[in-house]
Amino acid sequence: EYEKGLQLFSNGVLIMDKCADLLGDHFRFVRGVVDSQDFSLNISREMLQDNPQILKISKNLAKRIISELTKMLENDREKYEQFYKEFGRLIKEGVHMDFANREKLQNLLLFETMNGPKGKLVTLKEYRDAMPALQQEIYYITGDSRETLESSPHLEILRKENYDVLFMTDPIDEWVISEVGTYDGKKLKSVNKGDVK
DSSP, X not given: OOOOOEEEEETTEEEEEEEGGGXXXXXXTOOOEEEESSSOTTOOHHHXXXXXXXXXXXXXXXXXXXHHHHHHHHXXXXXXXXXXXXXXXXXXXXXXXXXXXXXHHXXXXXXXXXXXXXXXXXXXXXXXXXXXXXXOXXXXXXXXXXXXXXXXXXXXXXXXXXXXOEEEOSTTHHHHHHHHOEETTEEEEESXXXXXX
16 A cells, blocks of 8 residues: 655645655655755646656655665664665665666675575675685576575585675576676676586
């Protein structure tokens, strides 16, 4: 029953209860109020859709939401991981859909890894920072569960080299990661495809 959108006010007077144009679909978990002096009180829903002010507010809201999530990730990791369990799929959706903010949203993604204990999540940046000097690519593997992935024969050669592998167990992970392509100059390479040199 939840309908996305923020309440839109002009100088404290409600113009619209659910203004969906203020947020991209991947931010539909956000609730709140926008109060602006730039709208007349008798503006119609149709006029709002084409209003450049709405687009400007929407861009600023996206920046602010990403900034707040980044702060939470850096300053309160436990709280961010709880948030991510609930809404991580929407962040992934944003990586796929929100071209303007893709790079910043990529930094909010979390994954388990082959070398990490079960339940420990890392960002792409943390994975990248821990890579051995000789490792040229970021490796990932997709599957139904950690247990299934851990027994994959594709991982043997990487274990011997002491390289880590991102575990992607969400059905949309592969779809999202295809949009990322490279991260910090390193290509993301699927171990499933079997073309790891």
